[in-house]
Amino acid sequence: MAELEPRVIPIGPFHPLQEEAEYFKLTVEGEKVIHLDIQLGYMHRGHGKICEGKTYDQIPFVVERICGICSTSHPFACVQAIEDAANIEIPPRAAYIRSIVGELERIHSHLLWLGLAGHFLGYNTVWMWAWKYREPVLEMCEVITGNRNHYAMFKPGGVRRDIEEGMIPPLLQVLDKLDKKLWMLTKAVLDDPVLHARLEGVGILTKEKAIEYSTEGPTGRASGVAIDVRKDDPHAAYDWIEWEEIVLTEGDVFAKAKVRLLECLESTKIIRQCLEKLKGLPEGDIDAKMTDPPDDEGVGRYEAPRGEVFHYVKGNGSMYPERYKIRAPSYMNIKSNEVAVLGGSVADAAITLAAVDPCYCCTERIAAFDTKGKLLHTWDDLVRLSREKTAKMGGGS
Amino acid sequence: MLKGIKKGALTRSLWVYHVAASPCNNCDIEILDLLTPRFDVERFGILLTGSPRHADLLLVTGMVNKKVLDRVLRVYAETPKPCVVAAFGSCAISGDLFVDSYNFAGPLDKHIPVDVYIGGCPPKPEAMILGVVRAIEKVKKLKDL
Numbered sequence: 001m002a003e004l005e006p007r008v009i010p011i012g013p014f015h016p017l018q019e020e021a022e023y024f025k026l027t028v029e030g031e032k033v034i035h036l037d038i039q040l041g042y043m044h045r046g047h048g049k050i051c052e053g054k055t056y057d058q059i060p061f062v063v064e065r066i067c068g069i070c071s072t073s074h075p076f077a078c079v080q081a082i083e084d085a086a087n088i089e090i091p092p093r094a095a096y097i098r099s100i101v102g103e104l105e106r107i108h109s110h111l112l113w114l115g116l117a118g119h120f121l122g123y124n125t126v127w128m129w130a131w132k133y134r135e136p137v138l139e140m141c142e143v144i145t146g147n148r149n150h151y152a153m154f155k156p157g158g159v160r161r162d163i164e165e166g167m168i169p170p171l172l173q174v175l176d177k178l179d180k181k182l183w184m185l186t187k188a189v190l191d192d193p194v195l196h197a198r199l200e201g202v203g204i205l206t207k208e209k210a211i212e213y214s215t216e217g218p219t220g221r222a223s224g225v226a227i228d229v230r231k232d233d234p235h236a237a238y239d240w241i242e243w244e245e246i247v248l249t250e251g252d253v254f255a256k257a258k259v260r261l262l263e264c265l266e267s268t269k270i271i272r273q274c275l276e277k278l279k280g281l282p283e284g285d286i287d288a289k290m291t292d293p294p295d296d297e298g299v300g301r302y303e304a305p306r307g308e309v310f311h312y313v314k315g316n317g318s319m320y321p322e323r324y325k326i327r328a329p330s331y332m333n334i335k336s337n338e339v340a341v342l343g344g345s346v347a348d349a350a351i352t353l354a355a356v357d358p359c360y361c362c363t364e365r366i367a368a369f370d371t372k373g374k375l376l377h378t379w380d381d382l383v384r385l386s387r388e389k390t391a392k393m394g395g396g397s
Numbered sequence: 398m399l400k401g402i403k404k405g406a407l408t409r410s411l412w413v414y415h416v417a418a419s420p421c422n423n424c425d426i427e428i429l430d431l432l433t434p435r436f437d438v439e440r441f442g443i444l445l446t447g448s449p450r451h452a453d454l455l456l457v458t459g460m461v462n463k464k465v466l467d468r469v470l471r472v473y474a475e476t477p478k479p480c481v482v483a484a485f486g487s488c489a490i491s492g493d494l495f496v497d498s499y500n501f502a503g504p505l506d507k508h509i510p511v512d513v514y515i516g517g518c519p520p521k522p523e524a525m526i527l528g529v530v531r532a533i534e535k536v537k538k539l540k541d542l
Contacts, residue, residue: 013465013468014416014417014449014472016447016448019415019417019422019425019426019429020417020420020422020425021418021419021465021468041464042419042462042465042468043420043459043462043465044419044462044464044500045419045460045462045498045500045501046498046499046500049499050494050498053497061494062494065421065423065493065494065518066421067421067422068420068421068422068424068425068426068519069423069426071421071423112426115433127433128433128434131429131433131434131435132433132434132435135433135435148427148519149423149426149427149519150423150518150519359422361419361420361421361422366500
């Protein structure tokens, strides 16, 4: 038999596999994937630049719209960056409420991933069941924040809405029901022979590679990298309550699913404790007013459902920030697909590419070309521009 | 007679293709949400399809950016006509807060004819269902069917 020649399978930009537009170039030899090229940029909206034209009160609304699935994570990191720059201590009640909203989002995001993973495998039953149990979480979000997604809950110095005393018992009841359903779903997924056969040993990311590619969140934790900002750099209410960090060592898609499911159960534990703690705190004390705009730089980190979200803000005493920088976890996680799909079959590529829970709109960067295809700003140009800007602002060396 | 069949096929089972033209994913997951047990629009014959060549309704979400614009136009060209185009969410309708963005290519109706506007950030599932009903009404009124 003649030797197989490598062939290229183009996937995207619009393809039925994933919701967003992105372009994968799979090079295959027979059924075996030997190379993956990822091209992004279809979702770039320029949030960093938009933020520099908005006041500190408006920025949380802008960064919220970076991603609709982790629409609390970005404001979470953003308000922490602004508070860091302006030296504001938030009241404990606000910290608990922040953690509650953050964890609700984690549950809905993980269930969303589980459902979509089932959908990508052609196992739509998992999709329908996971999303059915996601609905009560969205309803809880609506009760607490006023919207199913894009909560507009956070502001520099605190939160916008309080969770009143009367709301807590019904929320706890919903949580009890949700816990049962989550356990049922977890057991069903972990016992399912189809999912075992389809996911175990597929798309393995070893611990060395996970560290080399700086993967974060469930992607890293499924490969044995114990990294979680909630534990490593506690913020909001995360070090006042009991919870566990889930770390597995297998690194395959099944481990990633397992980490996410077990994390959902940890999240309900966190929410329940936070709600109990709220009872002992004075109602309405949810906002430490930000009086002066910051004149310093600050960073904010938050463990989004996909990993660490990092926001940097530099104020100059005016109402507008001088520099705003965002880094989302998918930036590193997506890149790790390059090694995870290698050696696997084409049929497994779909689920492996989706296993890191990619969020392209969080992470898009662009490169500008002129009409003849010449790159307008090379790396050296960008470094020079950045140094010039820093010098103009009177900082740096 | 063929005309009647075509109209019946379009109004009773609208096949939807979802075009993500640089959204924030929120409209997109809410569209998928419509297909799941709580809202389940599949009982009305509405089905999400994987190819624009099978689609009757294009749901375009997000602010259209300069890179994706070309692909959106191509998807529109590939869709068999008559088709209904819905601008989904505030971004697709007007650009919303992204009007200031350097990568904004203008609202959707500047580039392709839009029949239905579904507002909100993201639109509530009820609003989406209303939007689809409006789309069906629009198909019924089409003369060349």
